[in-house]
Amino acid sequence: AKTPMRVAVTGAAGQIGYSLLFRIANGDMLGKDQPVILQLLEIDNEKAQKALKGVMMEIDDCAFPLLAGMTAHSDPMTAFKDVDVALLVGARPRGPGMERKDLLEANAQIFTVQGKALDAVASRDVKVLVVGNPANTNAYIAMKSAPNLPSKNFTAMLRLDHNRALSQVAAKLGKPVGAIEKMAVWGNHSPTMYADYRFATIDGQSVKEAINDDAWNRDTFLPTVGKRGAAIIEARGASSAASAANAAIDHVRDWVLGTGGKWTTMGIPSDGSYGIPEGVMFGFPVTTQNGEYTIVQGLEIDEFSQERINLTLKELTEEREGVAHLLA
Numbered sequence: 644a645k646t647p648m649r650v651a652v653t654g655a656a657g658q659i660g661y662s663l664l665f666r667i668a669n670g671d672m673l674g675k676d677q678p679v680i681l682q683l684l685e686i687d688n689e690k691a692q693k694a695l696k697g698v699m700m701e702i703d704d705c706a707f708p709l710l711a712g713m714t715a716h717s718d719p720m721t722a723f724k725d726v727d728v729a730l731l732v733g734a735r736p737r738g739p740g741m742e743r744k745d746l747l748e749a750n751a752q753i754f755t756v757q758g759k760a761l762d763a764v765a766s767r768d769v770k771v772l773v774v775g776n777p778a779n780t781n782a783y784i785a786m787k788s789a790p791n792l793p794s795k796n797f798t799a800m801l802r803l804d805h806n807r808a809l810s811q812v813a814a815k816l817g818k819p820v821g822a823i824e825k826m827a828v829w830g831n832h833s834p835t836m837y838a839d840y841r842f843a844t845i846d847g848q849s850v851k852e853a854i855n856d857d858a859w860n861r862d863t864f865l866p867t868v869g870k871r872g873a874a875i876i877e878a879r880g881a882s883s884a885a886s887a888a889n890a891a892i893d894h895v896r897d898w899v900l901g902t903g904g905k906w907t908t909m910g911i912p913s914d915g916s917y918g919i920p921e922g923v924m925f926g927f928p929v930t931t932q933n934g935e936y937t938i939v940q941g942l943e944i945d946e947f948s949q950e951r952i953n954l955t956l957k958e959l960t961e962e963r964e965g966v967a968h969l970l971a
């Protein structure tokens with residue numbers, strides 16, 4: 644039997660945690676033959692820790708054959724000990740009257756502490772996925788706070804945007820999502836992200852040619868994908884949780900197990916590709932193999948795409964400048 648992999652999940656008693664943990668323990672993320680140990684982190688608060696205990700009771704009651712252990716933590720230094728995968732889901736939500744700047748700073752503090760803890764105690768090969776918003780900037784902060792770990796181990800979740808883009812295109816063309824390949828999403832996980840179907844194919848044919856409607860792309864598709872999170876809050880009375888958990892599972896599974904040559908989207912530290920300054924945590928089209936991702940190279944960036952990429956990059960640059968003083 645395989646050695647169990649240690650998976651840390653933060654914000655484990657939250658909404659996304661409630662959809663995520665059961666699927667990890669069920670083998671959806673790391674494979675149906677891969678035992679897992681869950682190391683769950685919640686804030687050091689009686690209510691949160693008690694809620695976490697409740698979730699763990701339910702996980703126990705699933706009697707997952709692959710679950711080789713499970714622990715509850717309030718300290719990242721113990722939660723992240725020897726972890727192979729860290730899903731950083733917990734974050735500070737925007738409270739009433741809280742400015743964007745306050746939100747960035749509150750989260751910068753959380754992700755500095757967690758980055759340092761990963762640096763100190765996680766496996767040297769740990770794969771980190773940041774889900775908690777602002778995801779790209781939080782991932783950037785964690786990466787910068789972990790100088791002894793390779794930067795490439797830190798990623799941000801753009802996969803929900805990617806999956807939303809797939810589902811919108813499939814619906815538009817009346818075909819299953821599984822028929823689509825080569826979707827890409829560039830930039831920040833925010834309404835400024837640029838979902839780009841110019842290279843996508845559906846049953847091997849060009850999606851752009853099949854849709855053949857630039858106005859639909861600009862006025863319907865991009866706003867729909869960009870504002871999907873808000874639309875779900877409006878409809879459901881709560882933010883996306885199961886779809887976010889599903890995207891996290893997809894992201895890590897593809898990173899660990901490979902895409903077999905197919906494209907996906909990950910928020911990763913730029914290597915300078917496509918003119919994105921090195922280190923910026925940016926959504927790129929990637930392929931993955933043997934636990935490593937590679938940016939899809941050589942894609943033509945037309946004028947419209949460049950404008951969109953510049954916009955989302957500008958937002959990320961501003962977020963980064965907003966927290967720069969905390970990283971000094």
Ligand code: NAX
Nearest residue numbers: 654656657658659685686733734774775776778800803887
């Ligand atoms: P919830 O508020 O339901 O749960 C968050 C949990 O994190 C809470 O239980 C809280 O106690 C815990 N927490 C807060 N700070 C923590 C810390 N420092 N250490 C450990 N635990 C901590 O939020 P939920 O709906 O689960 O969303 C979690 C995060 O995901 C939010 O920041 C949200 O904005 C973000 N999202 C990101 C998405 C993405 O695509 N990147 C999409 C979905 C989601 O909106």
